[in-house]
Amino acid sequence: MRNWRHWKVAVTGINAHAENPGPGLAVARCLVEHREFRGSVLGLAYDALDAGLYDHDNCQSSYLIPYPSAGDEALLERIKVIHSLEGIDAVIPCLDSELQNFISLRSELADLGIQMLIPSRDQFNLRAKNHLVDLCSKIGVAVPRSKMLTDPGFFDRAAREGFEYPLVVKGVFYDAAIVYNAFEAKAAFSRLVGKWGYPCLVQEVVNGDELNLAGVGDGRGNLTGFVMMRKRAVTDKGKAWAGVTVVDEALHATASKLVRALAWRGPLEVEVIKGTDGKIYLIEINPRFPSWIYLSHAVDRNLPVAVLRMLAGEKDLQLTQHEPGTFFIRHARELIVNLKDFESVLVNGYCGGDAVDRSA
Amino acid sequence: MTDSLLAGALSQCSGDRLRQLAVSDTGFVFDPQTGQSFTVNATGRLVLDCLKRSDGLEEAAQCLAEDCDVPLELALSSVEAFLMQLGRYL
Amino acid sequence: MPENSSPKRPKLAWEPPFIQPHRVGEINKFGRHRPREARVASVFGVDVELLKKNYGSPLFVTSEERLRANVRRIKKAFAVRWGNTCHGWSYKTNYISAVCNILHQEGSLAEVVSAFEYEKARALGVPGEMIIFNGPNKGRAILERAVAEGAQIHLDHLDELNLVEAVAAAQGRKARVALRLNFDTGYSEPWSRFGFNLESGQARQAAKLAAASPHLQLCGLHSHLGTFILEPRAYGEQVKIMCKFMREIESSEDVQIDVIDIGGGLPSMNALQSIYLPPEQVVPSINEYAEVICGTLIEETRYRSHTNRGLPKLVFESGRAVVDDAQVLITSVVGTKRLPDGRAAAVLDAGTNLLFTAYWYNHKVETTGEARGALADTVLFGPLCMNIDVVRQSVQLPPLRAGDSLVVSPVGAYNNSQWMQFIEYRPNVVLVHEDGDVSVIRAAEDLSVMMAQDRLPEHLATPFAPVRGAGCNRFDAEAEKQAKTLRPFRICRG
Numbered sequence: 001m002r003n004w005r006h007w008k009v010a011v012t013g014i015n016a017h018a019e020n021p022g023p024g025l026a027v028a029r030c031l032v033e034h035r036e037f038r039g040s041v042l043g044l045a046y047d048a049l050d051a052g053l054y055d056h057d058n059c060q061s062s063y064l065i066p067y068p069s070a071g072d073e074a075l076l077e078r079i080k081v082i083h084s085l086e087g088i089d090a091v092i093p094c095l096d097s098e099l100q101n102f103i104s105l106r107s108e109l110a111d112l113g114i115q116m117l118i119p120s121r122d123q124f125n126l127r128a129k130n131h132l133v134d135l136c137s138k139i140g141v142a143v144p145r146s147k148m149l150t151d152p153g154f155f156d157r158a159a160r161e162g163f164e165y166p167l168v169v170k171g172v173f174y175d176a177a178i179v180y181n182a183f184e185a186k187a188a189f190s191r192l193v194g195k196w197g198y199p200c201l202v203q204e205v206v207n208g209d210e211l212n213l214a215g216v217g218d219g220r221g222n223l224t225g226f227v228m229m230r231k232r233a234v235t236d237k238g239k240a241w242a243g244v245t246v247v248d249e250a251l252h253a254t255a256s257k258l259v260r261a262l263a264w265r266g267p268l269e270v271e272v273i274k275g276t277d278g279k280i281y282l283i284e285i286n287p288r289f290p291s292w293i294y295l296s297h298a299v300d301r302n303l304p305v306a307v308l309r310m311l312a313g314e315k316d317l318q319l320t321q322h323e324p325g326t327f328f329i330r331h332a333r334e335l336i337v338n339l340k341d342f343e344s345v346l347v348n349g350y351c352g353g354d355a356v357d358r359s360a
Numbered sequence: 361m362t363d364s365l366l367a368g369a370l371s372q373c374s375g376d377r378l379r380q381l382a383v384s385d386t387g388f389v390f391d392p393q394t395g396q397s398f399t400v401n402a403t404g405r406l407v408l409d410c411l412k413r414s415d416g417l418e419e420a421a422q423c424l425a426e427d428c429d430v431p432l433e434l435a436l437s438s439v440e441a442f443l444m445q446l447g448r449y450l
Numbered sequence: 451m452p453e454n455s456s457p458k459r460p461k462l463a464w465e466p467p468f469i470q471p472h473r474v475g476e477i478n479k480f481g482r483h484r485p486r487e488a489r490v491a492s493v494f495g496v497d498v499e500l501l502k503k504n505y506g507s508p509l510f511v512t513s514e515e516r517l518r519a520n521v522r523r524i525k526k527a528f529a530v531r532w533g534n535t536c537h538g539w540s541y542k543t544n545y546i547s548a549v550c551n552i553l554h555q556e557g558s559l560a561e562v563v564s565a566f567e568y569e570k571a572r573a574l575g576v577p578g579e580m581i582i583f584n585g586p587n588k589g590r591a592i593l594e595r596a597v598a599e600g601a602q603i604h605l606d607h608l609d610e611l612n613l614v615e616a617v618a619a620a621q622g623r624k625a626r627v628a629l630r631l632n633f634d635t636g637y638s639e640p641w642s643r644f645g646f647n648l649e650s651g652q653a654r655q656a657a658k659l660a661a662a663s664p665h666l667q668l669c670g671l672h673s674h675l676g677t678f679i680l681e682p683r684a685y686g687e688q689v690k691i692m693c694k695f696m697r698e699i700e701s702s703e704d705v706q707i708d709v710i711d712i713g714g715g716l717p718s719m720n721a722l723q724s725i726y727l728p729p730e731q732v733v734p735s736i737n738e739y740a741e742v743i744c745g746t747l748i749e750e751t752r753y754r755s756h757t758n759r760g761l762p763k764l765v766f767e768s769g770r771a772v773v774d775d776a777q778v779l780i781t782s783v784v785g786t787k788r789l790p791d792g793r794a795a796a797v798l799d800a801g802t803n804l805l806f807t808a809y810w811y812n813h814k815v816e817t818t819g820e821a822r823g824a825l826a827d828t829v830l831f832g833p834l835c836m837n838i839d840v841v842r843q844s845v846q847l848p849p850l851r852a853g854d855s856l857v858v859s860p861v862g863a864y865n866n867s868q869w870m871q872f873i874e875y876r877p878n879v880v881l882v883h884e885d886g887d888v889s890v891i892r893a894a895e896d897l898s899v900m901m902a903q904d905r906l907p908e909h910l911a912t913p914f915a916p917v918r919g920a921g922c923n924r925f926d927a928e929a930e931k932q933a934k935t936l937r938p939f940r941i942c943r944g
């Protein structure tokens with residue numbers, strides 16, 4: 001096996017919607033800015049407007065891949081083509097909806113020499129929105145009251161079922177809305193279902209501080225590396241806009257408990273609310289790095305690099321002490337795209353700094 | 361197709377207007393006036409080329425009929441439909 | 451097209467010229483990419499073109515081997531975990547006679563929900579005791595027959611309970627009945643319109659009444675959660691709730707429950723339009739369901755070993771999971787077009803008249819001919835004069851031509867029963883036998899079938915009635931003679 005420092009690492013989720021960026025570009029930045037990493041990052045994108053396709057500083061070259069809904073066979077076929085052109089050493093999947101496809105392909109990709117630090121299907125399912133309550137009640141982690149829904153009629157009888165507005169309505173994979181009455185709730189429900197299918201999750205709102213932990217599970221129950229962050233400002237959609245590293249023992253304990261119970265393998269993000277009562281409520285577990293993961297590089301606990309080291313079999317991840325007090329502020333900026341690159345993405349599904357013909 | 365509709369489409373797609381379009385061999389089309397991009401198929405590219413040379417509708421159809429070896433009437437009606445489409449987009 | 455009028459090859463392959471604008475959010479030519487074009491030359495081992503030649507198009511093709519294998523596999527998953535298990539074939543899912551008899555030969559009971567289905571099961575030779583009679587509308591006449599023949603009647607409401615009791619009393623018999631229950635498992639929306647509601651106490655009341663009646667023998671509990679249930683835990687909760695209710699009524703009333711019927715609802719490998727990921731990713735295996743269902747049943751009936759009550763029989767009424775992938779539809783392209791928005795489109799000879807399930811599934815569509823051209827986003831329309839007659843809104847297919855065959859799958863569940871007769875004849879349905887022979891199991895309709903039920907009153911016997919009265923006869927003798935030979939009635943009598 002080649003030294004991880006020279007790997008070509010494929011990263012997905014390189015969209016950078018100004019309001020709600022995918023984590024892929026942040027993962028790519030963590031890798032390319034790490035002092036020991038000499039390899040390169042290959043972007044895997046789902047749309048010609050995914051910024052990572054044209055961000056050659058972070059993604060040396062990039063390719064379009066099939067939508068997750070096209071299934072694992074389509075994905076495998078496309079990755080094989082890309083692999084034959086590029087030689088991929090590892091993939092870091094960064095989106096929830098695609099992960100099941102990558103899980104199905106784990107052994108096929110391993111046979112091609114492509115490694116991934118990802119959970120098993122069971123682990124993935126157990127932390128899914130519709131199993132979270134069961135998991136948490138088993139291991140004694142508090143969750144806000146929640147219910148899976150397929151019928152919007154619920155919103156009219158919410159009170160009878162013991163739910164009080166405001167409520168949070170969440171899509172199966174992404175997206176959420178805070179709603180204050182049945183009318184808003186139904187509108188949010190049909191929007192989410194229209195986009196992501198059934199079911200939806202409805203959850204009571206808990207007041208308190210939003211804390212997040214990004215970490216990596218080693219698959220044997222240990223939370224190997226982690227960074228904790230408190231959101232200091234959020235967008236209209238509740239996404240982090242500014243945040244700061246913190247050290248919160250209760251959050252760390254909760255996350256460790258979850259990782260142990262799941263024997264989680266791979267990156268994850270644990271989102272909690274620390275209630276005014278000081279109690280930790282689990283909001284969700286995301287099976288991938290968060291989009292604020294660049295903060296881990298800033299505090300010298302580069303978690304994407306930790307993934308590569310773990311895949312390479314290193315035991316000592318050389319993570320420094322976890323220091324509080326490093327801020328981030330997310331800002332948008334325009335990436336300049338020339339027409340030739342845009343055309344190449346449309347016509348060949350490829351964009352790169354070099355001139356190799358990759359029309360497949 | 362009514363003549364007035366076609367006339368409208370034709371005036372939209374004047375040779376000058378069409379000559380602005382950047383058409384590449386791959387079928388990628390960019391309209392610098394509106395900033396919109398398109399994909400055009402091989403026969404569409406041929407017709408665009410003809411029209412840009414300010415060939416009339418009939419000449420373009422003739423060209424298409426010859427290159428594809430199809431009856432002129434078929435080519436003519438498809439070129440008309442194509443022009444209507446262009447008229448909507450440009 | 452005069453392809454042969456000129457010997458030289460055209461410079462360009464003919465395709466109408468078109469231009470398509472790029473739209474935000476859908477600019478990915480690999481987005482709906484399919485792993486190689488899905489192409490099949492044969493279905494269930496038989497050549498598609500041969501089938502089309504012999505039996506016409508469209509054509510439903512059913513596999514006996516697959517059907518038997520499916521029901522055996524599902525039954526085994528339950529039987530290894532809970533010995534006393536039985537499958538009830540839900541007729542409504544597909545009631546072609548041959549399909550029903552294959553399943554009866556495999557030991558399945560008949561689960562029927564109407565007078566027609568009941569009569570059909572009896573006509574096929576299924577004895578009354580092997581029939582589960584479900585459904586919200588059972589008339590007196592058919593109940594009289596069912597009671598006399600010893601069918602197990604699943605009660606849907608109190609009026610029905612009273613009616614069955616009256617019928618049984620009149621016959622001096624004790625009717626075997628089960629209560630259909632509805633309740634909230636917390637996992638799927640309750641189908642509360644069927645049966646007796648548990649939470650409100652209706653079910654308790656019905657159980658009390660049934661237990662007290664000298665003419666009813668309450669022997670079972672039934673519930674059906676819904677269909678395409680993707681959450682095995684929903685069944686676990688269902689079984690738990692039903693067992694708890696069983697224990698309650700057995701201790702308060704003089705009854706003995708022998709049957710727990712969990713209904714159907716297991717999913718098939720079909721792609722629901724409302725689910726984002728493909729079925730391979732979201733449909734749990736049958737063993738996961740069986741594990742939860744039987745595991746809960748074992749847990750919740752453990753107490754019975756300390757009583758003198760035996761363990762109940764587990765009945766499941768899986769429909770779509772048994773038959774869906776045992777049937778495909780062969781259809782032909784009638785014509786192609788390019789839609790104004792640039793998408794390719796084809797008109798097929800089969801639409802939602804035959805594929806009712808196209809309203810909620812994205813069926814798999816495979817081509818059969820040789821490879822031809824790049825895949826493109828294609829809309830497939832059916833033959834109906836209805837705008838909603840769409841077989842697939844968007845599917846990646848190579849350029850199609852009139853006459854091309856397409857294979858649509860899986861289609862075995864609910865199409866041969868919910869298909870509608872609107873402007874078209876329904877086509878042949880064939881069965882590929884286990885030895886590879888092919889035979890028709892439902893013949894294509896023709897005009898005589900369509901007109902067999904029509905009746906013409908005397909004065910409407912001809913389309914152009916001669917107006918009586920001297921001097922105003924608008925028909926000449928020839929026209930009148932023609933009209934007579936056209937009498938529609940003659941055709942169906944013939």
Ligand SMILES: Cc1ncc(COP(=O)(O)O)c(C=O)c1O
Pocket residue numbers: 540543561584674676677678713714715716767768769770771863
């Ligand atoms: C009472 C009952 N049993 C069984 C079925 C079969 O359901 P499925 O095809 O989902 O297994 C149905 C379908 O509606 C039903 O109503």
